[in-house]
Amino acid sequence: MLNFKSNNTNIGMPVFGTGIPxxxxxPSNTTLTNQIGVVTYTPILSGCVxxxxxxxxxxxxxxxxxxxxNYFYCPNQTTSPINFVFLPSGGNPVFTWTGLGGVGGxxxxxxxxxxTVNTSLVTxxxxxxxxxxxxxxxxxxx
Numbered sequence: 684m685l686n687f688k689s690n691n692t693n694i695g696m697p698v699f700g701t702g703i704p705x706x707x708x709x710p711s712n713t714t715l716t717n718q719i720g721v722v723t724y725t726p727i728l729s730g731c732v733x734x735x736x737x738x739x740x741x742x743x744x745x746x747x748x749x750x751x752x753n754y755f756y757c758p759n760q761t762t763s764p765i766n767f768v769f770l771p772s773g774g775n776p777v778f779t780w781t782g783l784g785g786v787g788g789x790x791x792x793x794x795x796x797x798x799t800v801n802t803s804l805v806t807x808x809x810x811x812x813x814x815x816x817x818x819x820x821x822x823x824x825x
Contacts, residue, residue, distance in 0.1 A: 684727045691720035694740045711745045715771045718742040744771050748778075748815060758801040765794035767813065780813040 688699040695710040704722075712718050720740045726733035749768035756762055769776040781789045794811060801807050 686725045686727065687722055688725075689720050689722045689740075691718060693718040694720035694742050696720065696722065696740070709742050712742045713745055713747075715744050717744065746770065746776070746815070748813065751811075756799045758799055760799050762796050762799060764796045765811070767793055767815070769815065776815050778813050778815045780811050 684701060685703060686699070686701055687704055689696045692698060693710070693712070693714070695707050696704060718741070720742075722738045722740060723735050724738070725735045747770050749770055751765055751767070754762065767776070767778050777791060778793065779789060779791050780794060
């Protein structure tokens with residue numbers, strides 16, 4: 684028989700169990716810090732307890748981009764640049780963004796300042812959609 688126990692439920696394993704733990708998908712980690720769990724496996728045979736084996740599981744934080752506020756401008760105004768902030772910090776995030784309503788094209792990096800243009804009599808709403816790749820979290824060893 685094999686008993687196991689974990690000291691951190693945030694890694695997605697039960698606190699304790701019997702037998703070999705089932706395979707599972709690591710949970711999302713939104714804490715912005717590593718979630719480290721130590722799992723101890725203890726073999727038992729005919730009432731005799733064997734030497735425990737220990738395994739450490741490290742669930743890295745799920746990367747995210749800090750929220751960007753909404754901005755409001757009149758025609759012919761210079762906008763503030765939008766500087767994306769990646770959490771947790773570190774690594775080499777690469778941002779790709781596409782803008783609508785005067786912020787054209789697909790570009791990489793922060794959104795630079797630009798002059799707003801509206802030659803119509805209706806409000807233009809620009810939506811900037813971004814995606815990112817965080818190189819630090821995508822690489823690793825197994």
